[in-house]
Amino acid sequence: MRIILLGAPGAGKGTLATAIKAKLGVLHISTGDLLREELKNKTPLGLEAKKFIEAGTLVPDSLVIQLIENKLAASDIVKGYMLDGFPRNKAQAEALDAMMTKRQQPVDIALYLEASLPVVLQRLTGRRVCRACGAVFHLTNMPPRQAGVCDACGGELYQRTDDNEETIKKRMDVFLDTTRPMIEYYRAQNKLVTVNADQESTEVVKAALKLFS
Ligand code: AP5
Secondary structure (H helix, E strand, O other): OEEEEEEOOOOOHHHHHHHHHHHHOOEEEEHHHHHHHHHHOOOHHHHHHHHHHHHOOOOOHHHHHHHHHHHHHOOOOOOOEEEEOOOOOHHHHHHHHHHHHHOOOOOOEEEEEEOOHHHHHHHHHOEEEEOOOOOEEEOOOEOOOEOOEOOOOOOEEEOOOOOOHHHHHHHHHHHHHHHHHHHHHHHHOOOEEEEEOOOOHHHHHHHHHHOOO
């Protein structure tokens, strides 16, 4: 199965991706995670991306497309793939189509997690992420058993630098102006499926997994 996950910041793309990966065994590629890894390793790409991530704006297409091309070239996508946070505009969607046509692995489904603004604000301000394994928690929706400690590996939980109210607002503006209109690109290809992402996580996962059974 070849999937792309679309949705506003905090809609739950990463959370759903973990569940789909466990069920289907497909490769999960998140451009946000890849960029944060580059930043952590202080690579030239990571250092260039830093100012865009911290401002809540899109990293330039040329950098992100190159990142995805490199990742795909180094990955086994025979069982499929799931892209999370890519594409985010029409230029990226067209670049992805070109890449996947060349590999004869076109996108099967564009899954749009539709969430409302108050819901995503609450989710992003309460999100905590494990510094060691990347597992995602929420202070009230999905709290860890012990405050500040990852249930999965015991690592330290932290708050992403772009999860502050000012940057969240900018990220939402970018989503509404640039990414949401791109959804039409997939509707026109008859690949778009919308899931109500305001629901509890277990309901979102149930609705999404039904699509793949
Ligand atoms: P990225 O890391 O992709 O961030 P995002 O799109 O803003 O999405 P998030 O990771 O914030 O949210 P999510 O939908 O994965 O939600 P999650 O599952 O964690 O991008 C960061 C930056 O990198 C961008 O701003 C940009 O600068 C750059 N970038 C990345 N890709 C790019 C691209 N293609 N082009 C250019 N620039 C790019 O859930 C959120 C919280 O809610 C968690 O705490 C979770 O526990 C909780 N939760 C999730 N689902 C539910 C539910 N159903 N009910 C209750 N709580 C829930």
